[in-house]
Amino acid sequence: MKNSGVKGALGALAVVAVAFAAKKMIDRKRFMKGIFEEYGIKSRSPFDVADTIREMDDEKYAELKNKLKEKFSSRCCENSKCCASEA
Secondary structure, eight states, X not given: OTTHHHHHHHHHHHHHHHHHHXXXXXXXXXXXXXXXXXXXXXXXXXXXXXXXXXHSOHHXXXXXXXXXXXXXXXXXXXXXXXXXXXO
16 A cells, blocks of 8 residues: 555546547547538538538638648647758
């Protein structure tokens, strides 16, 4: 029972990590639901989403692409120079 304090701290840390991951998943789900409603995608199957995207004009497609890119882009290189040439 020496390490019971450490076990308790690790357990609390695990609970916080799970809660953080669940919050992040819920936020992404809300965002995608909003995108589906905005662009009139009624069915959630990948084939229906692809069909709807194919039917979009170029401006709407570019707008959708930018919204998804902003939301789901990796933030690993925000301050470094490795991805500066790509932007």
